[in-house]
Amino acid sequence: MSTPGAAHTRRSLFGGFIGLVGTRWFAGRRTAAQTRKRRVIISTDLATGLIGGWRAGVSDIDDGLSVLMALDDPDLEIAGVVVTFGNSQTGPELAASRHLLHDLAGHSVPILEGAHTRLANPEATLLGDPLPLLINEGVQWMADELDRTKCTVLCLGPLTDVATLISAMPAAASRIDEIIAIGGRAPGQSFDINGRSGLSDFNVALDPRAAEIVANSGIPTTFLGFTLTSSVIVPRTALDPFRGDPAPLTTFVVRAVDAWVDQWQQIFGEDGFHPWDQFAVRYASQPDAFRCTPVTPSLVPCSKNPEDPNACRGASLNTETAHLILDAAPGGGVVQQCTDFSSPSARQAFSDAVLAFLNIDPAAIRRSSAG
Numbered sequence: 001m002s003t004p005g006a007a008h009t010r011r012s013l014f015g016g017f018i019g020l021v022g023t024r025w026f027a028g029r030r031t032a033a034q035t036r037k038r039r040v041i042i043s044t045d046l047a048t049g050l051i052g053g054w055r056a057g058v059s060d061i062d063d064g065l066s067v068l069m070a071l072d073d074p075d076l077e078i079a080g081v082v083v084t085f086g087n088s089q090t091g092p093e094l095a096a097s098r099h100l101l102h103d104l105a106g107h108s109v110p111i112l113e114g115a116h117t118r119l120a121n122p123e124a125t126l127l128g129d130p131l132p133l134l135i136n137e138g139v140q141w142m143a144d145e146l147d148r149t150k151c152t153v154l155c156l157g158p159l160t161d162v163a164t165l166i167s168a169m170p171a172a173a174s175r176i177d178e179i180i181a182i183g184g185r186a187p188g189q190s191f192d193i194n195g196r197s198g199l200s201d202f203n204v205a206l207d208p209r210a211a212e213i214v215a216n217s218g219i220p221t222t223f224l225g226f227t228l229t230s231s232v233i234v235p236r237t238a239l240d241p242f243r244g245d246p247a248p249l250t251t252f253v254v255r256a257v258d259a260w261v262d263q264w265q266q267i268f269g270e271d272g273f274h275p276w277d278q279f280a281v282r283y284a285s286q287p288d289a290f291r292c293t294p295v296t297p298s299l300v301p302c303s304k305n306p307e308d309p310n311a312c313r314g315a316s317l318n319t320e321t322a323h324l325i326l327d328a329a330p331g332g333g334v335v336q337q338c339t340d341f342s343s344p345s346a347r348q349a350f351s352d353a354v355l356a357f358l359n360i361d362p363a364a365i366r367r368s369s370a371g
């Protein structure tokens with residue numbers, strides 16, 4: 001990303017679709033006062049319950065909790081779930097998604113196969129000529145869905161699929177009313193948990209080119225930042241009311257969360273979990289619950305010096321090459337970052353909602369998601 005050639009590629013790439021998509025302003029964003037259900041496409045690297053894959057150990061659990069939370073939210077209408085690589089490979093994630101959402105929770109929501117790998121960076125060519133972008137099943141379904149009606153795209157993993165849609169099918173992408181994503185940082189911000197550093201900006205690290213395409217698309221985009229998403233920890237004891245419940249969904253969720261917290265506790269010394277991606281769901285449903293400000297996004301190469309606050313973090317596929325910097329933009333713009341709740345009661349309501357879907361009778365869930 002730091003080579004002059006790569007910089008040139010980025011400029012020429014963005015020149016095309018910014019004009020096509022056009023510029024829309026925050027005025028287009030919905031508020032909690034709107035009563036119609038918000039129609040949402042979810043892009044996720046759902047790996048809840050998976051062990052192993054490209055990373056050893058237990059995969060992050062929050063995507064599964066997020067999708068269940070979204071399906072349970074009366075203010076959201078979930079059109080479908082596109083599964084992308086990220087926490088694990090796409091194949092195991094698809095199996096995990098079908099098991100959790102269809103078999104255990106009884107939902108009938110469509111589950112589509114998304115990207116298996118990040119976008120080529122810099123862009124690959126065929127002897128110097130541009131290559132057509134490959135449209136996978138999930139991206140084609142997103143385009144078809146957007147042709148029918150405007151949607152919000154909730155990105156809980158790497159931004160590969162929505163970036164492909166924006167680049168290859170700009171007319172469909174122009175019908176996205178808002179992209180909501182997890183990622184980005186203030187200038188110089190490092191991601192520390194309990195005094196330990198080393199966390200990458202995972203979704204950006206796995207596909208920095210996709211993050212840059214989204215951030216520069218001209219589509220209203222909201223990033224939920226680390227300052228906000230790390231501010232809530234759900235203690236392991238929150239599972240206690242559900243222990244002993246024989247329902248297969250509850251049993252599975254409790255086992256998966258316990259396994260994740262065991263691993264997290266060893267590394268970060270916290271006996272609980274951060275509901276990272278669940279913030280995006282809550283924002284989609286209750287945007288007024290958050291304090292958000294306009295930002296100017298830029299992808300900036302990170303430092304190779306591990307002592308530098310701007311150092312590249314991560315290992316293996318999530319090794320950072322650049323950071324998505326979200327700088328204050330007093331003049332406004334189409335990109336914003338949420339860094340706090342709007343009130344203590346909004347924070348409490350979010351914490352209360354994190355596991356609320358487990359109280360729902362599976363038969364009722366099936367009835368509500370039918371059709």
Ligand SMILES: [Ca+2]
Nearest residue numbers: 045063156157
């Ligand atoms: Ca995720």
